[in-house]
Structures are given as structure tokens and as C-alpha cells.
Amino acid sequence: MKKSALITELKGVGEKTQKLYAKLNIKTVGDLLADYPRDYETFAEPVDIAQARLEEPAAVYAAVTGILSEKRAGRLHILNMNAADNSGSLTLTFYNMPFLKKTLKRGGFYIFRGTVRRRGNTGIMEQPKIYSPEDYRKLTSRLIPRYSLTKGLTNQAVQKCVKQVLSLYDFGTEYYNQTILKKNDLISEREALETIHFPADYDSLIQARRRIVFDEFFSFLFLMRKNREFCEQLSNSHPMMETADTVRFLEKLPFPLTKAQEKVWSEIKADLSSPCCMNRLIQGDVGSGKTILAVLALLMTAANGYQGALMAPTEVLAMQHYETIMEYVRKCGLIFRPVLLVGSMSSKEKKEAYGQIASGEANLIIGTHALIQEKVQYASLALVVTDEQHRFGVRQREHLAGKGDTPHILVMSATPIPRTLAIILYGDLHISVIDEMPANRLPVKNCVVGTAYRPTAYKFIAGEVGKGRQVYVICPQIEGEEEDTEGSPALENVVDYTEKLKSALPSGIQVAFLHGKMRPSDKNQIMEEFAARSIDVLVSTTVIEVGINVPNATVMMVENAERFGLAQLHQLRGRVGRGKHQSYCIFVSSSEKKETMERLEILNKSNDGFFIASQDLKLRGPGDLFGIRQSGEFSFRIGDIYSDASILKQASDTVDELLRKDPELEQPENALLRVHLTETAADSVDFRTL
Ligand code: ADP
Ligand code: MG
Numbered sequence: 001m002k003k004s005a006l007i008t009e010l011k012g013v014g015e016k017t018q019k020l021y022a023k024l025n026i027k028t029v030g031d032l033l034a035d036y037p038r039d040y041e042t043f044a045e046p047v048d049i050a051q052a053r054l055e056e057p058a059a060v061y062a063a064v065t066g067i068l069s070e071k072r073a074g075r076l077h078i079l080n081m082n083a084a085d086n087s088g089s090l091t092l093t094f095y096n097m098p099f100l101k102k103t104l105k106r107g108g109f110y111i112f113r114g115t116v117r118r119r120g121n122t123g124i125m126e127q128p129k130i131y132s133p134e135d136y137r138k139l140t141s142r143l144i145p146r147y148s149l150t151k152g153l154t155n156q157a158v159q160k161c162v163k164q165v166l167s168l169y170d171f172g173t174e175y176y177n178q179t180i181l182k183k184n185d186l187i188s189e190r191e192a193l194e195t196i197h198f199p200a201d202y203d204s205l206i207q208a209r210r211r212i213v214f215d216e217f218f219s220f221l222f223l224m225r226k227n228r229e230f231c232e233q234l235s236n237s238h239p240m241m242e243t244a245d246t247v248r249f250l251e252k253l254p255f256p257l258t259k260a261q262e263k264v265w266s267e268i269k270a271d272l273s274s275p276c277c278m279n280r281l282i283q284g285d286v287g288s289g290k291t292i293l294a295v296l297a298l299l300m301t302a303a304n305g306y307q308g309a310l311m312a313p314t315e316v317l318a319m320q321h322y323e324t325i326m327e328y329v330r331k332c333g334l335i336f337r338p339v340l341l342v343g344s345m346s347s348k349e350k351k352e353a354y355g356q357i358a359s360g361e362a363n364l365i366i367g368t369h370a371l372i373q374e375k376v377q378y379a380s381l382a383l384v385v386t387d388e389q390h391r392f393g394v395r396q397r398e399h400l401a402g403k404g405d406t407p408h409i410l411v412m413s414a415t416p417i418p419r420t421l422a423i424i425l426y427g428d429l430h431i432s433v434i435d436e437m438p439a440n441r442l443p444v445k446n447c448v449v450g451t452a453y454r455p456t457a458y459k460f461i462a463g464e465v466g467k468g469r470q471v472y473v474i475c476p477q478i479e480g481e482e483e484d485t486e487g488s489p490a491l492e493n494v495v496d497y498t499e500k501l502k503s504a505l506p507s508g509i510q511v512a513f514l515h516g517k518m519r520p521s522d523k524n525q526i527m528e529e530f531a532a533r534s535i536d537v538l539v540s541t542t543v544i545e546v547g548i549n550v551p552n553a554t555v556m557m558v559e560n561a562e563r564f565g566l567a568q569l570h571q572l573r574g575r576v577g578r579g580k581h582q583s584y585c586i587f588v589s590s591s592e593k594k595e596t597m598e599r600l601e602i603l604n605k606s607n608d609g610f611f612i613a614s615q616d617l618k619l620r621g622p623g624d625l626f627g628i629r630q631s632g633e634f635s636f637r638i639g640d641i642y643s644d645a646s647i648l649k650q651a652s653d654t655v656d657e658l659l660r661k662d663p664e665l666e667q668p669e670n671a672l673l674r675v676h677l678t679e680t681a682a683d684s685v686d687f688r689t690l
Contacts, residue, residue, distance in 0.1 A: 002028030037145035050087035124182035217651035238382035238404035284434030286574025341367030344520035476487030551579025566616035
């Protein structure tokens with residue numbers, strides 16, 4: 001079986017299951033193999049009740065000593081039972097499981113597994129899972145993979161499917177040569193994949209993960225270095241001169257550029273008129289004002305009679321850029337003739353746009369990666385700006401180059417990374433840093449709270465909406481999952497939370513939701529309504545993490561904040577505090593573990609993305625490698641540029657050495673690697689699709 005085989009070729013996967021997997025973006029056997037577990041569940045040996053640590057999953061071996069109470073609250077049936085061992089006793093609370101009264105025998109010993117909390121003077125375990133000692137023994141000493149799920153698809157079902165794939169899959173021969181394998185201490189791809197899904201123990205899991213992360217970094221860096229070679233030879237086929245247009249635009253802006261913006265603007269101007277093709281990255285924290293620089297560069301391009309393109313990772317963001325620029329056109333009389341190009345447009349609209357692009361009638365094209373589709377022919381494309389995403393691969397560039405002369409490239413990113421990493425990751429670009437915020441910004445006020453704070457937060461939100469402001473609420477999931485995972489409480493999800501908020505907030509407040517699996521046209525509509533203030537509270541996944549600019553929004557509330565990396569929370573925070581009003585961030589943690597709260601408190605102490613990311617790294621142990629992502633901007637599947645920095649360095653050194661010894665991979669020992677990289681390159685058109 002090959003990577004490209006459809007999952008319907010697996011036993012037990014019919015049309016219905018196929019649809020469920022499609023929701024998770026899993027279509028082929030290869031997708032399933034690369035759907036690495038979200039995290040792993042460990043079943044530790046049972047402990048004495050007195051030893052069980054609060055707020056953590058624990059198993060106890062205890063006898064049922066009786067029913068404490070049984071009551072109804074609306075449709076909910078609540079059963080409290082008492083369990084005890086030699087060290088102490090514990091209240092077990094079960095919801096809607098009245099039958100347990102009969103099945104759990106008084107005096108019988110069972111293993112109960114759940115999170116121990118304190119209620120008054122007693123410890124309680126809500127909705128624990130119940131095992132016989134024999135069944136439980138089978139689970140201990142193993143790491144059970146937990147996959148991302150969707151309603152109707154259980155963790156067990158995914159496990160079964162992955163097992164089947166691993167047994168049928170044709171792994172082929174190792175593609176790294178022996179030197180690379182030895183020097184980097186890599187296990188085989190096969191072993192890595194088998195282990196990452198079904199690890200025997202923690203040590204081998206770390207090894208497996210290392211190999212997979214190495215692979216991700218290696219192919220990314222290899223292609224990037226190749227890209228650099230390609231770009232360094234490029235001369236400027238679209239030389240430009242500064243015109244009065246940009247000068248006049250700057251005069252009409254309601255604010256002066258910051259010193260940092262001015263410096264970057266002069267670097268861009270110099271690039272565009274130099275003998276070489278521009279290849280520049282603008283790195284600046286959220287809110288530092290990158291958009292205006294893009295507009296200036298595009299304006300200079302248009303003024304010189306060329307076309308420019310502005311590409312965004314999501315349709316929502318592309319639409320927003322379009323609106324912003326249209327506003328400038330209206331207010332400042334800019335010479336732009338913009339056209340929008342996004343996937344959700346009708347084919348008639350698209351065709352019209354293609355026509356205007358091909359004829360040169362449009363001199364500014366704004367859109368998502370639909371832009372680079374085959375059908376688009378540019379009259380004179382001279383500049384491509386990409387916002388909030390770096391992976392502008394060789395392919396995309398070659399593709400655009402194939403449509404005429406090579407355009408200048410300007411990449412904008414808000415990912416805070418230290419200089420040493422930037423040199424590796426952005427090796428193919430010149431780097432400009434905006435290290436200064438526009439003046440007169442009120443710093444965002446933060447608080448880190450537990451779930452008990454919610455009623456207060458809702459009152460606060462209602463108050464802000466009353467003042468005419470708007471609010472974001474972020475949940476980690478889109479919809480409720482099958483509840484067959486245990487140990488950690490269910491995560492908040494956008495769909496249910498929206499309903500919850502609607503009933504918790506006064507009825508005049510408009511609440512709506514947004515997530516990445518909605519139809520693009522629906523997403524756009526919601527974003528437009530939010531921008532137009534007809535929606536007050538927007539419940540969303542991290543779709544809005546990137547780039548959204550609604551200065552009237554003043555509250556960012558993040559549920560299950562403990563599930564996010566600090567750098568990502570910082571990005572989310574950047575969505576507020578963009579206007580003249582005081583803004584607030586409420587990070588709600590559903591775990592009140594000391595370490596979690598400490599980690600989140602860092603956000604209270606700093607507004608500096610670099611600092612936050614580095615502190616987060618210090619506080620996290622190896623066990624946190626799974627489950628928490630720092631930033632989605634580099635679309636590595638599991639590699640994390642922060643916590644895997646040492647693997648990144650190794651991969652980088654390996655690529656350098658390989659390029660020195662065998663740059664075209666012509667030696668027989670690198671033949672398979674060459675094939676592998678060619679295949680990887682084919683799908684490295686790797687935009688951050690949502
Ligand atoms: P980001 O760098 O996160 O993309 P934006 O470009 O969206 O930030 O800018 C955030 C906000 O700051 C926008 O509303 C923009 O108009 C405003 N802004 C940009 N530059 C300045 C400046 N020099 N002075 C004041 N406000 C500015
Ligand atoms: Mg931006």
C-alpha cells in the first residue's frame with residue numbers, strides 16, 4: 001500500500017467513515033500516517049487515595065462503601081458514591097449513570113480513574129472511568145495515543161485504522177545515506193512511524209519524534225537553501241523609482257510612520273531600485289504596523305506601471321486587506337486599481353478578475369493562494385507581498401516566475417523568533433525588523449483566571465459591549481468530541497460555547513461564531529459583520545489569530561488557555577489593543593495546577609513576543625512536547641521551532657554539509673534522498689490553509 005492510497009481501501013472504512021475523516025483533512029493513507037497523535041495517555045499504577053495529587057489524572061484501587069446521595073437537577077441525574085482504601089476515602093460523582101447503583105457492588109474493589117479535586121473537606125472524582133484490576137493492568141506501562149477527533153469518530157476507531165495502515169504500508173528503503181543517519185543518530189522512518197503512533201515507552205517515543213521532526217526540518221531547509229541559490233542569481237527585472245505617489249500618501253496618513261517603519265520603508269525602496277531582485281522579510285510584533293509598509297511597496301510598484309500582488313493565508317484576512325486598501329484609495333486618492341481574488345468567488349467573478357489581471361487593467365491583486373493557480377496570467381507582475389506566512393516555497397516562486405519575469409518578494413511575519421533561529425529559518429531572505437510600536441498605544445491589561453471567574457467575565461463583556469466595544473472569545477475546538485478520552489476534562493468548543501454565551505449574556509448582545517471549517521463565504525460574511533459592528537461577540541477558533549484588525553474590539557477572552565503556547569496566546573492578544581480604547585485580555589485556564597498558572601502568568605509580565613516565547617520554552621519539560629503548539633506560522637506538522645531548536649540546528653548543519661559535498665544529489669548514496677525530496681517538494685505548496 002502506498003501513501004497515495006485512499007483510506008477507503010482500508011477494511012472497515014466505508015463512505016460514512018470516509019466523510020468523518022475528510023472533516024479532519026484525512027483522505028489518503030499517507031494523511032492518516034501523518035496524523036500524529038495529539039498527545040498520549042499514560043495509565044500509571046494505582047495510588048493510595050491519600051497520595052493522589054489534586055488536579056491530575058490518577059487511578060485508585062478502592063472499595064465502594066455506599067451511596068451518599070442521589071438527586072436530579074433538571075435532566076441531569078447525579079449519583080454520589082463513597083469509595084475507600086486503607087489510606088482514606090473519596091466521593092465519586094456520576095452523571096446520568098443511575099445503573100451504577102446496581103453494577104457497582106457495595107464492598108467490591110474497582111479501579112477508578114479520573115481527576116481528583118477538592119470539594120470542602122473531601123476529595124472528589126467526577127465521572128471516573130471504572131476498570132477491573134485485570135483490565136487496568138493491560139493498560140499500565142503503555143502510552144495510549146490520543147488523536148484529534150470529530151463527532152462520530154472515536155479514538156479507538158482511529159487507532160484501529162492506523163494499526164491497519166502500519167501493517168499494510170510499503171515503507172520502501174531508507175532514503176538518508178549512512179553518514180547522515182549515524183551522525184544524527186536517526187532511527188528508520190518505519191520505526192519512527194510505528195513508534196510515534198504506538199510507543200512502547202517514553203524514550204522510544206522521543207527518538208521517533210526526533211526522526212520525524214528532523215525530516216520535516218531537513219526537507220524544508222534543503223528546499224529553502226536551493227531557493228536561496230536560485231534567488232541570489234536573480235537580477236532586478238523590474239527596477240523602480242520613487243514617485244510622488246508614496247510621498248503624498250505618507251502626507252495624507254493620519255499618523256507619522258514610526259522610526260522603525262521609516263527605516264524599513266527606506267530598505268524596501270533601496271531594494272526595489274537596486275540591481276538585484278528583492279527578497280525581504282519584515283519581522284515585527286503584532287500591531288507594529290506592517291500593513292502600511294506593504295501598501296507603500298505596492299503603491300511604488302503601481303506608480304512604476306507594474307502590477308503587485310498581496311497574498312494572505314486566509315480568505316478572511318485577504319478580504320480585510322482589500323477593505324483596508326479600498327479605504328485608502330477612497331480617502332487618499334491612490335492610483336490603485338485593485339481586484340480581489342479569493343476561492344469563494346463565483347466562477348464568473350473569478351473569470352472577470354482573471355481578465356483584468358491579464359490585461360493589466362488591475363494593478364493590485366489581493367487574495368489568497370488561489371492567486372497562484374494556473375489560470376492567473378499577469379500582465380506585468382513585479383512584486384509579491386505575503387502576509388503572516390513565510391513558507392513561500394521554491395515552487396510558488398518558480399511558478400510566478402514562469403508567468404513572466406521574476407517578481408520582487410516581500411514577506412511579512414509576526415512570529416517572534418530569536419536571531420539565531422531567524423538566520424536558519426529565513427536564510428533565503430534579507431531581514432528587516434520593526435522593533436518599535438506606534439506611539440499612544442495603551443498596553444493591554446491581562447488577567448489569568450480559573451473557570452469560576454466566568455460569570456464576572458461575562459458581566460465585564462456585557463459592560464464593554466454596552467460601551468459600544470466588541471469582544472473575541474477563543475475556544476480550542478470547533479465542536480464537541482466523542483467523549484472516549486479520559487484523564488483530561490473536555491475542551492471548550494466554539495459551537496456549544498456560542499450557545500452558552502447567548503444565554504449567559506443579555507439578549508440584545510449579538511453573538512456569532514467563526515471557525516476554519518465553515519464555508520469561506522460564510523466566514524467572510526461573519527468577519528464583515530464583525531467589522532461592521534453588527535456582531536458584538538465573536539466566538540472563534542484561532543482562525544482569527546493571524547492578522548485580523550478590528551480596532552474597536554477591546555476584549556480577548558481565551559478559554560482553555562492552558563492548551564495554547566504562550567507565543568500563540570501573545571498573537572491572540574495582539575488582536576486587541578489596536579485602537580484608542582483600553583483593551584483587556586482574559587486568559588481562562590481550566591487547570592489550576594501551579595505550573596500551568598505560572599506559565600500563563602508570564603503573559604502578565606511582558607508584552608514582548610521574543611521574551612514570552614523564550615520564557616515559555618524554559619518552563620516546559622519534555623512531556624509538554626505534545627499538545628501545545630507555539631505558532632502555526634511554520635506549517636511543520638509536529639516540529640516546533642522553539643522547543644526543537646536543537647534538531648533544527650542539526651538539520652541545518654546536515655543540509656549545509658550535503659550541499660557542499662553533493663549539491664545536486666548525484667551520488668548513488670543520495671539517489672533515494674533525491675527522489676524523496678522531489679516528492680516532498682511537490683506538496684510543499686504548503687500554505688497555512690485553515
Ligand atoms: P500588524 O503589524 O500586526 O500587521 P497592522 O499593520 O495591522 O499591524 O497595524 C495595526 C494598527 O496600527 C492599524 O490600525 C494601523 O492603521 C495602525 N498603525 C500602523 N502604523 C501606525 C503608526 N505609525 N502610528 C499609529 N498607528 C499606526
Ligand atoms: Mg498584519
